[in-house]
Amino acid sequence: MQRIEEIINALAIEAIEVSWNIKVPQEIVQIQKTRKEFQGDYTLVVFPLLKLSRKPPEETATRIGAYIENHSPMISGFNVIKGFLNLVVSHSFWREMLEGELRQAAHGKVPLSESSARVVIEYSSPNTNKPLHLGHIRNILLGHSMAQILSASGRRVHQVNLVNDRGIHICKSMLAWEKQGKGETPDTSGMKGDHLVGKYYVAYDKVYKSQVKELLDNGSPQKTAEAEAPVLLEAREMLLNWESDDPKVRALWEMMNSWVYAGFDETYRRLGIGFDRTYYESETYKLGKSLILKGLEEGVLYSRDDGSVWANLEDEGLDHKLLLRSDGTSVYMTQDVGTARQRFGEFEFDSHIYVVGNEQNYHFQVLALVLKKLGYEWADRLYHLSYGMVELPEGKMKSREGTVVDADDLMDEMERTARQMSEELGKLDEYGEEEKSRIYRQVGMGALKYFILKVDAKKNMTFDPRESVDFNGNTGPFIQYTYARIKSLVRKGSGIPRKAGETPLVDKEVGLIRMMYDYPEVIQDAADSLNPSLLANFLYELAKEFNQYYHDYSILSAEKEELIHLRLLMVEVIGQVIESGMELLGIEMPERM
RNA sequence: GGCUCCAUAGUUCAAGGGAUAGAAUAGCGGUUUCCUAAACCGUAGAUACAGGUUCGAGUCCUGUUGGAGCUACCA
Known part of the structure; x- marks a missing residue:
């Protein structure tokens, strides 16, 4: 089914063409979500259209609004504020959505098909000379959640690791x-x-x-x-x-x-x-070496007097890059050339994503150029998911100064904190040790994962250990807690029918349904921009919105039967979306906490 | 020196060129005979500086200042 934004978009173009008898270029129409403080669901910004209508903003907006309202049963009203046309979507449309599409477990996910794009994503890629630390955790969490998100967006994903051994x-x-x-x-x-x-x-x-x-x-x-x-x-x-x-x-x-x-x-x-597959540099570096020697033979690379082999990238605005040392041994770049070639042979990928820190931006720029020089036209299918460094409040992590946050220690610490918090609140006292441990693990890891994934990947971030163990506010446990409350309602309401009925919706309900209706788009945006933080922040907003709803309205003891049915349906679907989204971030959700 | 990225409340993060720049946390003040108070509500607080483009700029362009990274025969 067509997205409502697209329907509005098409109707708006039609409205302008009919009203002023002119051709409208597609890009000029922008539909966005109406901001909270205004009445309506979707907003058309009319300023760019004034050149065409040659009328004041209010008049332009009003005519378009009237046309759309008359030509679509989904639009039940509109208002105009300055140059903004706010359109109100009918409750019956939202109710149908809630009861239909949104309720499907697979809501938001695009199924795989023969024609799905093939994506290889490489992440983690540790060195074998030191344990994993906080920086690696960011890498791993980004890589893994991107793999889930890309897969949900309809790509065929292969997760690979390259061990620098x-x-x-x-x-x-x-x-x-x-x-x-x-x-x-x-x-x-x-x-x-x-x-x-x-x-x-x-x-x-x-x-x-x-x-x-x-x-x-x-x-x-x-x-x-x-x-x-x-x-x-x-x-x-x-x-x-x-x-x-x-x-x-x-x-x-x-x-x-x-x-x-x-x-x-x-x-x-x-x-x-x-x-899905782990590569070892020791197994791939020789291919790189042979490709470099072939490039040398073909004259696209050159050697110096001492026998070292170089690429001249001056035409591309860069300098000269060493590809083989004078003693014939390989460097980092040499083997990356080899692995890229090998991967393409194995997967014939449509794109290949490297999850690597931004200190290697230059490296990946050079890699693509060298592959191009060697004649591989797929070189421009390589993408570098370049993420920022993780810093501590006192500055960079430095192994020499012992300020590196070890991955294993950190995970221990997060789980310990979860246990401590929960014991203080005393909520799980009646459960067995095994279940409690599982929940502490889920909450501790959820806190860590969310803390890192909510930040825009390309930005440097500060990891404050004190703040990371705060489980209130914009955190993983906040969302998990919301989910646990939802599950509690769902359990208590088992046996009660869930249906949208005919009752009018309150604003909060419209807001919640609209958010869930956006979920597929959020997944696509996160996939296209290689940025899980979009999804993380969406889930936080949804959880926050739900908590307000939960606080303001009774679910199981609503005044009327049909309200209970509607609200229980709402609650259940919200729970599904939250769980689905958090799964894409790699975060497990506890049934209770 | 050259190249790249970044600069938003005290702090940590948001804001697809659009309406009064949102949250969280820390501060102050409230909400529990009621579905989990790890919740909810109120209060106060920010776009580094100077120009420009635009009907409209945190967002785009130029410059200044400040910070990070790269510019290794390390990976």
């Missing part, structure tokens, strides 16, 4: 473990694997820093000191040995990586996410 950073942890580890393992230390490996990465850095300092004190220039610290040279050599398949290095690498993967899997499970 090779490169000099891995060698650094390995080196430190070899030198200082004394055979320590997750089992012997009791540490989660990723945390254990992260410990040795830090240990490496400590040695490196002190060696650099020593060189500086002996009179080396800064640059030389940083490039020639003995421990760095050792790491370089280890990387070379790794690339030439040295069995000893490989065995160490595999052992330490397996620790890390076990740790990551645990964190992923807790966050409620999973991937």
Whole structure:
């Protein structure tokens, strides 16, 4: 069925054409939702039309309004304020919507078909040398919710992860473990694997820093000191040995990586996410290297005297970019070229989304250009979902200063707070420990996820631990609590029929139905703009609107039978929409809390 | 130096070029014989600065100031 905005739009064009006998360009008509403080549902802004009508705004608006009211049974009235034509949609239309479309469990979601666009979305993409932190959490939550949202918007989505399991950073942890580890393992230390490996990465850095300092004190220039610290040279050599398949290095690498993967899997499970496919850089980097060498042969890339290979991007307004080191080893860009090519071969995607922080904007710009240079016309199907950094109130997270918020610790903390809040309120005292734990987990994780997803992805955000454990206001638990109250009503009203009937609707009800009618559009907007915050904020508004309704009107003890039927239907449908939307954000909803 | 992004109540966030810039939180003051008070209501408080485009600018353009990121043979 056609959206009512489109119907109004078409009628408005018709009205102008009939009234003033002129042709109207489509884009000039803008329909928007009427602001709360005015009477009406949809508003036509007539200012842009004055050039055509050559009449004052009020007269123009009134004529269009009268025409629309006469030609559509869905419009039951209108009013004109300055240059704004506010149209009132009939209650019978809203009642039909509530009882029909909105009530469907799949409301808002577009089913998949043969022609659905194929989307690959890559996120998480951790390094195997340190545990996940708050920044990764933002990445993972954005990636996972975008995958759900894109899927709901009718795209065929493949979620993939690319593990950066090779490169000099891995060698650094390995080196430190070899030198200082004394055979320590997750089992012997009791540490989660990723945390254990992260410990040795830090240990490496400590040695490196002190060696650099020593060189500086002996009179080396800064640059030389940083490039020639003995421990760095050792790491370089280890990387070379790794690339030439040295069995000893490989065995160490595999052992330490397996620790890390076990740790990551645990964190992923807790966050409620999973991937359709996981790629390992160690398996893909060689393809990149061969593509680069092919590009060199074809003359679209060039090599320097020392054997390193470069792309000249001056024509594109950028500088020169290294693609292979002089020792022949790959850099980050090299393997990304390879994985992109491989992915296209596997999925023939219509678009490929990389969820990566905005500090890599330049990298993805270059990646597309290099792929273009290599002759891949699908290079412009790559999108970078570039999100801002997560900062703490005291500034950036710095691992060296110990101000990194660890993902696992944070999740523990959120669940602990949920437990504490709930126990203070005493609402779950009658339930068993198992159910209580599940609810604490849902609420704690809901708080964390919503806190991060409500912020526009592309913006930097501040994570204030104090504020994050405040479960009042614009928070996940607020929406969950609203949902729990809805479910309570639905339980108490079981057996009572739910139907719209013929009763007039109060303004709050019209407002709520109109919001739910917008839900499909919100999903599409969030999908198109790669921004889950649109959905998060919509759900908050809906929950808030419901809480006011709930406060002002009795549901189960309304004055008349048919009011109870109508309101119970309202409540049930609102619950469905909230649950559906929160699911797209990856947030579980408790039946009670 | 060059390139990119950002600047909105004390604080954290909203606002598809449109009406009186919305919320939350912190502050102050209220609401429970009534469906879950993790709720609801009231009060006070903001577009960095200077120009420009437009019927209309927080939003677009130019400049200034302030902040972040990138500009690595790190990933």
